[in-house]
Amino acid sequence: MDRISIYGISATGYHGVFEHEKRDGQEFIIDVVLHVDITRAAASDNVLDTVHYGEVSELVVEQIKAGPWDLIEKLGSEIAEAILAAYPSVATIDVVVHKPQAPIPVPFSDVTISLTRHQKQHTAIIALGANLGDPQATLAAAVQELGAETELLKVSPLAITKPVGGPPDQPDYTNQVVQVRTRLSPHELLDLCQSIEAKHHRTREVRWEARTLDLDLIAYDQLRLDDERLTLPHPRAAIRGFVLAPWSWMDPDAVLEGQLVSRLAAEAADTKDIIRL
Numbered sequence: 001m002d003r004i005s006i007y008g009i010s011a012t013g014y015h016g017v018f019e020h021e022k023r024d025g026q027e028f029i030i031d032v033v034l035h036v037d038i039t040r041a042a043a044s045d046n047v048l049d050t051v052h053y054g055e056v057s058e059l060v061v062e063q064i065k066a067g068p069w070d071l072i073e074k075l076g077s078e079i080a081e082a083i084l085a086a087y088p089s090v091a092t093i094d095v096v097v098h099k100p101q102a103p104i105p106v107p108f109s110d111v112t113i114s115l116t117r118h119q120k121q122h123t124a125i126i127a128l129g130a131n132l133g134d135p136q137a138t139l140a141a142a143v144q145e146l147g148a149e150t151e152l153l154k155v156s157p158l159a160i161t162k163p164v165g166g167p168p169d170q171p172d173y174t175n176q177v178v179q180v181r182t183r184l185s186p187h188e189l190l191d192l193c194q195s196i197e198a199k200h201h202r203t204r205e206v207r208w209e210a211r212t213l214d215l216d217l218i219a220y221d222q223l224r225l226d227d228e229r230l231t232l233p234h235p236r237a238a239i240r241g242f243v244l245a246p247w248s249w250m251d252p253d254a255v256l257e258g259q260l261v262s263r264l265a266a267e268a269a270d271t272k273d274i275i276r277l
Contacts, residue, residue, distance in 0.1 A: 001035040001091055004050075009057050011064040015075055018103060022068045029098035030060050030079060034090045040187065048227055049187070051087050059083060072097045072113050080117040088223075089185035092118050121181050123153070124189055125218040125254075127234075127243045128176045130200075131163065132212045135174035138200055142213055143178060145196050150180040150189075156250035158277040161242040163210075164270055170210045174277075177218075177247040186220045190230055193217060218243060219256065233257055238264050241271035249276065 041050035193215035244265035
């Protein structure tokens with residue numbers, strides 16, 4: 001794993017066991033090392049594809065100024081958890097907290113604690129569809145390939161659906177929805193989906209054209225994301241019966257943006273034409 005390291009981030013905090021530490025404050029110095037894949041950023045030269053170390057530094061200062069905490073162990077943990085929550089692409093973080101003005105009654109140069117924390121796992125919904133070749137065999141292979149890189153939690157029954165939009169006279173689609181658990185970031189999970197599509201000869205020449213395989217990232221935890229490459233939750237999922245119906249079969253209690261998926265499926269215009277296999 002690649003690394004982004006920031007050393008010597010400093011600010012005044014009010015942490016310590018003694019009352020005067022909380023009253024008067026003192027300098028805390030933080031080092032962070034972010035274990036993150038920078039391959040995409042190196043290829044695109046786009047700051048959106050990496051972790052913005054300026055923003056990370058500001059987040060560290062916010063945590064130093066928060067609290068107060070009795071222990072620098074607590075401060076270090078808060079910093080690590082805040083960064084992991086803000087940046088799902090960070091797989092692991094190392095944090096060192098320096099307290100050079102600690103109230104120690106003997107000569108010393110520094111006091112530090114070091115900790116390592118790992119990204120928590122995330123739950124995502126992925127919709128699959130195909131209407132060229134042998135769609136059922138293709139979806140089965142794609143689910144297996146997803147399972148090789150993530151933990152499959154639930155897999156929906158297959159659905160036969162009419163094409164929605166796109167060129168006329170397309171074959172019916174076979175659709176499916178899966179729920180996975182992963183440590184991949186949203187963009188890394190999208191990369192995985194697109195690599196599986198490419199493996200099955202997916203092309204993108206005409207919008208909503210017939211396709212050998214389509215994998216759409218529908219939801220990722222409760223994350224809201226809207227950048228030049230990915231919007232979460234998927235902006236059209238709430239009206240797509242071919243996504244909502246198999247999702248509701250898989251998980252009758254599923255919720256999308258505060259609404260029951262089963263209710264949204266019943267209201268979707270194309271749901272009436274869906275056949276469950």
